[in-house]
Amino acid sequence: MTAAPVIKARGLNLTFQTNDGPVHALKDIDLDIEKGDFVSFIGPSGCGKTTFLRCIAALETPTGGELSVNGMSAEEARKARSYGYVFQAAGLYPWRTIAGNVKLPLEIMGYTKDEQAKRVEKVLSLVDLEGFGKKFPWQLSGGMQQRASIARALAFDAEILLMDEPFGALDEIVRDKLNEELLKLWSATNKTIGFVTHSIPEAVYLSTKIVVMSPRPGRIHEVIESTLPRGPRPLDIRDSEEFLQIAHRVREGLRAGHAYDE
Amino acid sequence: MxxxxxxxxxxxxxxxxxxxxxxxxxxxxxxxxxxxxxxxxxxxxxxxxxxxxxxxxxPAPHQVAEGLWQGVFGQKFTSKRSLVFHGWITLSATLAGFALGTGLGILLAVGITHSRAMDLSVMPWAIASQTIPILAIAPMVIVVLASLGITGLLPKAIIAAYLSFFPVLVGMVKGLRAPDHMQLDLLKTYNASQGATFWKLRLPSSMPYLFASLKVGVAASLVGTIVAELPAGATRGLGARLLSGSYYGQTVQIWSALFAAAALAAILVVVVGIIEQITLKRMGMVR
Known part of the structure; x- marks a missing residue:
């Protein structure tokens, strides 16, 4: 059982019917994500990286092929609440405090009040937001809001964390810090993470596996296994020869996949 | 200053x-x-x-002012010549109608946002209902209800509700549909039920829209009540004051009643505004 991949896609296809005719968003996607992997999806817009993540989350329905999540279909996995999802915008409810926002999934999933309070405290400290529970979202910076939304996705025991460009709207300094924290959090929780980004350094810094995608039709161009050590990595690893080599390979992959055309 | x-x-x-x-x-x-x-x-x-x-x-402004003063403070509040007495009659029907209309508006909005069939079937009728002049509808409602033995506050409240449900309906439909795709997707990832989505997301999101429509609704409700007081030859209420004033050429009385109605409307809108401030502040939606 331990050898079975957490996420397994075989010949996955998704075609959207639009007024301008069918759009092939995903074409013949084959991918295995093992337990505890940190997998980044990188590629230009229109390459289907977000669509693929949404398929895993059962927010989109593939039109062909096979996809299993935790040994179930994606839809069953969603109903079993197998994953936490972090969107590009924090999307906190303005009428709830930070603690109230983190509590939201717990309320919906029927945790007891005691358990809710305990978990909120735990995950808020995990994302370095102790003491901010009683604040309202507008009282926090964008980076802190995004951390709160990560805490919200961690509050229940999902083993998979799906993140759709979670730091895309933040400035680079905040992004660096959150990247570092995310790696620590990942090693502390041993979750499997799927991470969509369009930043090469971010993808290389975070991942154990980098999936380079290309557009029209959206497909996987190359899967690069990172040789960087697993677990927390210091930020200045990005200046190392090894890091630059991997980044170069990713860039080459993107170029070969015609990401830089047009 | x-x-x-x-x-x-x-x-x-x-x-x-x-x-x-x-x-x-x-x-x-x-x-x-x-x-x-x-x-x-x-x-x-x-x-x-x-x-x-x-x-x-x-009438000159000072005549109206004096008429208002006389109407409010010149006699006992229970007197038939007191504007407070008539104002209260109108206010009670207005509030009853407003409550009815708001309840109906919210219920229909909830139905419309959750059922495609209701969206298609109810909305056109709701819009059509507002194109009929209230002056044409009011006498019929009063007469029909009177023949059933229902008089007094209820017929007026129904006319008031008829006018006030519409802004609440329109505002609430917009408010309940305010959450964007991302927020709905988020709840989908929690496998949240329709009920949870309504109580935890849709309803709180709709609050600012609700209060905006309540302000329109409460004023419309007052207009509805006054119109409802006109046709039946009612003897009580601000509408009745307007009518008897016009029967006897008492222009000062008409203008006093008009100003009393305007003041009442202003007070109602301000009160709704205060409740809005308190509610939104409690929800943390006012900075």
Missing amino acids: KMVAPVLTVLAAIILLWYGATVWLNSQWTYDQAARAGQEVSFSEVVVDTMNQKRPVL
Whole structure:
């Protein structure tokens, strides 16, 4: 059982019917994500990286092929609440405090009040937001809001964390810090993470596996296994020869996949 | 304090214009009276006379003010000549109608946002209902209900509800649909039920929209009540005051009742506004 991949896609296809005719968003996607992997999806817009993540989350329905999540279909996995999802915008409810926002999934999933309070405290400290529970979202910076939304996705025991460009709207300094924290959090929780980004350094810094995608039709161009050590990595690893080599390979992959055309 | 000067300036301008109009509109009667008596009147005498006629075409501001003062403080609140008495009659029907209309509006909005069939079937009728002049509908409702033995507050409240449910319905449909795709997707990832989505996301999101429509609704409700008081020859309520004033040419009474109604509407809107402030502040939606 331990050898079975957490996420397994075989010949996955998704075609959207639009007024301008069918759009092939995903074409013949084959991918295995093992337990505890940190997998980044990188590629230009229109390459289907977000669509693929949404398929895993059962927010989109593939039109062909096979996809299993935790040994179930994606839809069953969603109903079993197998994953936490972090969107590009924090999307906190303005009428709830930070603690109230983190509590939201717990309320919906029927945790007891005691358990809710305990978990909120735990995950808020995990994302370095102790003491901010009683604040309202507008009282926090964008980076802190995004951390709160990560805490919200961690509050229940999902083993998979799906993140759709979670730091895309933040400035680079905040992004660096959150990247570092995310790696620590990942090693502390041993979750499997799927991470969509369009930043090469971010993808290389975070991942154990980098999936380079290309557009029209959206497909996987190359899967690069990172040789960087697993677990927390210091930020200045990005200046190392090894890091630059991997980044170069990713860039080459993107170029070969015609990401830089047009 | 910066606000006071412009507000007072506009108020002064309105009063000045009003006095001008008073002289212009009422002078004909003064001239006619003088001509009948075979007298000459000077302009200053005309001006003085137009300010104090018993049944002026347009009462002067001070006459209306006095009429209002007399109506409110000049007699016991229970007197049939008290504006407080009539105001209360109108207010109680307004509030009952407002509550009815708000409840109906919210219920229909919930139905419309959750059922495609209701969206298609109810919305056109709701819009059509507002295109029928209330003056045409009100007498029929009053007469039909009276034949069933229902009189007093309820028929008026129904007319008021008829006018006030619509803004609440439209505002709530927009409010309940305010959450964007991302917020709905988020709840989908939690496998949240429709009920949870409604209580935890849709309803709180709709609050600002609800209060905006409640302000329109409460004013519409007052208009509905006053209109409902006109046709049945009612003897109680601000509408009845307007009607009896026009029967007997008591223009001062009409204008006093009008101003009382306007003040009542202003108070109602302000009260809704205060409740809005408190609610949104409690929800953390006001900074």
